[in-house]
Amino acid sequence: MxxxxxxxxxxxxxxxxxxxxxxxxxxxxxxxxxxxxxxxxxxxxxxxxxxxxxxxxxxxxxxxxxxxxxxxxxxxxxxxxxxxxxxxxxxxxxxxxxxxxxxxxxxxxxxxxxxxxxxxxxxxxxxxxxxxxxxxxxxxxxxxxxxxxxxxxxxxxxxxELKSNAERGGEGIVIEAKLDKGRGPVATVLIQRGSLRVGDVFVVGQVSGRVRALVNDLGEQIDMAGPSAPVEVLGSGGVPGAGDVFSVVETEARAREVAEYRERKAREKSSASGPRAASLDQMMQQLKDSDAAEIALVVKGDVQGSVEAIVQAAEKLGTEEVAARAVLAGVGGITESDITLAAASNAIVLGFNVRANNQARTAAEAAGIEIRYYNVIYDLVDDLKAAMAGLLSPDLRETPLGSAEILEVFSVSKTGKVAGCQVREGLVRRGARVRLIRDDIVIHEGELSSLRRFKDEVKEVNAGQECGMAF
Missing domain, CATH: 3.40.50.300 (P-loop containing nucleotide triphosphate hydrolases)
Known part of the structure; x- marks a missing residue:
C-alpha cells in the first residue's frame, strides 16, 4: 500500500x-x-x-x-x-x-x-x-x-509463525469477482487454510457451486491450491462479493442450504435494520446497551491546525466510561473513501468548514452514516460532550434549497462584486443563507442580499436558469 x-x-x-x-x-x-x-x-x-x-x-x-x-x-x-x-x-x-x-x-x-x-x-x-x-x-x-x-x-x-494445515478442506477470502463472458462467474480466491481441489463443493457468501477449474497466477490450470495461494475459481452459481468467505463443504445439498440461509438472513437484515447506528444519539444508545465504551470519529477540516485541535479536544473529553478515538483525521473535503472507512469502523463523520462531495453524500445515505458539519470548534466539542453524556438536544438541521455554480464575477458600481451563476439543482431564493464552497472547502457563509435575473430583482430562480447574486 x-x-x-x-x-x-x-x-x-x-x-x-x-x-x-x-x-x-x-x-x-x-x-x-x-x-x-x-x-x-x-x-x-x-x-x-x-x-x-x-x-x-x-x-x-x-x-x-x-x-x-x-x-x-x-x-x-x-x-x-x-x-x-x-x-x-x-x-x-x-x-x-x-x-x-x-x-x-x-x-x-x-x-x-x-x-x-x-x-x-x-x-x-x-x-x-x-x-x-x-x-x-x-x-x-x-x-x-x-x-x-x-x-x-x-x-x-x-x-x-504463520502456519496452516494443508490437509483440511479449503477456506479462503474472495479478493475480487467478475462475470466473464466465456467462463461465467469467476472468483479470485486467496486460500487461507487447507487445500482447494477441482471437484470440491463450496459455498461463498450467498452463492454455492462446485469447482470446475482452478487457474493460478501464471494463467495455468492446476488441480490443487494450498494455503496462501491465489487462484481463480470457476464454477460458482453466481458472482460473490469481494471480501466474502469461501469454504469447502461436504455435499451440494449442504452448500445450497447454507447459501439459501445466508441469502434469507441478508434479506431480513436489509428489510429490518435500515441504516446502522452511525449517528451520535444512536451510537450513545448502543454504547449504553453494551459495555463497549468508545466513540469512533472521522474528522475532516479545512486546515491541519483545526483538525489537530479537534482530535485533541475529543480525546480530552474521554471519561472512565466512554472515550473518543479519531480513526482518521485529515485535511480537505469529505470523500467516498472517508465514508467507507467510517462504515467499516462504525464511526461518525465530522466536517469542520468542509463539505462532502456528491459521491460521499450518496454513500453516507446508503450506509446510514451521519455527517455533521461545524464551523465553530466549541459547537463541535459541546455536541461531543453532550453525546458522551448521552444528552443530545435536538440539533439545528439545515434544509438544502439548491446549488448554483459561479461562472463569472462582475463588478457593479452600486453593489460591488456580483456573481454570475447558473442554478444547478433545486432553486435559489433571495434572503436565504448561502455558503460559498471551493474544492469542498467553505470559504464564506452569509446571506443572499440581492438576486437578479437580467436587470430585474427577483424572489427566486429555478434550476437551469442563470442569475446574478450578491452576498
Whole structure:
C-alpha cells in the first residue's frame, strides 16, 4: 500500500520479473490482482496488489483479514503523503505488521532519512532508530534491494509463525469477482487454510457451486491450491462479493442450504435494520446497551491546525466510561473513501468548514452514516460532550434549497462584486443563507442580499436558469 505514484505497481512488476523465467512468451500476463514469488531460500510469498484503499477498507468492513503483512511503499524523493497516512491507518486498524519499502532510491533527490523521520510522527520507528519496523531501501527501476525486501518479509513471517494445515478442506477470502463472458462467474480466491481441489463443493457468501477449474497466477490450470495461494475459481452459481468467505463443504445439498440461509438472513437484515447506528444519539444508545465504551470519529477540516485541535479536544473529553478515538483525521473535503472507512469502523463523520462531495453524500445515505458539519470548534466539542453524556438536544438541521455554480464575477458600481451563476439543482431564493464552497472547502457563509435575473430583482430562480447574486 502507499501513496499514488510512489511506485507500488512498478515495485510489484520488478519483483515478478526477477522471479519469472524470461523464457516464457513475452514475459507473463497478470491474471489476478495477486501472485506469488519465491525468495532465494525457497520461501513462497503471495502479494496482493491493493486496488486503492477504498477496496481494502471495504474488505475490512466485511471482517476480512486478507493480509498477514503490509508493505508500505514510500517514495524516497517525496516522503510521507496523505495516502501514505491513510494506508498506515488502515494497516493499524487491521492489526497487520508493517514493513516499509523506501522506493525510488535511484533518484538523485532520494532522502531515506527524511522518510524515516516523517514516519516517526505516525509511530512507525525504524530498527536503526531503536524501533521494531524493518525499513528496506529499494529501487523498482534498477532492481536494487528487492532481494532484501523479500528476505524481510520472510523474516517477519518467521517471527509471526504463520502456519496452516494443508490437509483440511479449503477456506479462503474472495479478493475480487467478475462475470466473464466465456467462463461465467469467476472468483479470485486467496486460500487461507487447507487445500482447494477441482471437484470440491463450496459455498461463498450467498452463492454455492462446485469447482470446475482452478487457474493460478501464471494463467495455468492446476488441480490443487494450498494455503496462501491465489487462484481463480470457476464454477460458482453466481458472482460473490469481494471480501466474502469461501469454504469447502461436504455435499451440494449442504452448500445450497447454507447459501439459501445466508441469502434469507441478508434479506431480513436489509428489510429490518435500515441504516446502522452511525449517528451520535444512536451510537450513545448502543454504547449504553453494551459495555463497549468508545466513540469512533472521522474528522475532516479545512486546515491541519483545526483538525489537530479537534482530535485533541475529543480525546480530552474521554471519561472512565466512554472515550473518543479519531480513526482518521485529515485535511480537505469529505470523500467516498472517508465514508467507507467510517462504515467499516462504525464511526461518525465530522466536517469542520468542509463539505462532502456528491459521491460521499450518496454513500453516507446508503450506509446510514451521519455527517455533521461545524464551523465553530466549541459547537463541535459541546455536541461531543453532550453525546458522551448521552444528552443530545435536538440539533439545528439545515434544509438544502439548491446549488448554483459561479461562472463569472462582475463588478457593479452600486453593489460591488456580483456573481454570475447558473442554478444547478433545486432553486435559489433571495434572503436565504448561502455558503460559498471551493474544492469542498467553505470559504464564506452569509446571506443572499440581492438576486437578479437580467436587470430585474427577483424572489427566486429555478434550476437551469442563470442569475446574478450578491452576498
Amino acid at each position: 502507499g501513496h499514488v505514484d510512489h511506485g507500488k505497481t512498478s515495485l510489484l512488476d520488478a519483483l515478478r520479473k526477477e522471479k519469472v523465467a524470461a523464457g516464457e512468451a513475452g514475459g507473463i500476463t497478470q491474471h489476478i490482482g495477486a501472485y506469488q514469488t519465491t525468495t532465494q531460500n525457497g520461501v513462497v510469498i503471495s502479494f496482493i496488489d491493493t486496488p486503492g484503499h477504498a477496496a481494502f477498507t471495504a474488505m475490512r468492513a466485511r471482517g476480512a483479514k486478507v493480509t498477514d503483512i503490509v508493505i508500505l511503499v514510500v517514495a524516497a524523493d517525496d516522503g510521507v503523503m496523505p495516502q501514505t497516512v491513510e494506508a498506515i491507518n488502515h494497516a493499524k486498524a487491521a492489526e497487520a505488521p508493517i514493513i516499509v519499502a523506501i522506493n525510488k532510491m535511484d533518484k538523485a533527490e532520494a532522502d531515506p532519512t527524511r522518510v524515516k523521520n516523517e514516519l516517526l510522527q505516525h509511530e512507525i520507528i525504524a530498527e536503526d532508530m531503536g524501533g521494531d519496523t524493518q525499513m528496506i531501501e529499494v529501487s523498482a527501476q534498477t532492481g536494487a534491494g528487492l532481494e532484501n525486501l523479500l528476505e524481510a518479509v520472510a523474516l517477519q513471517s518467521e517471527v509471526m
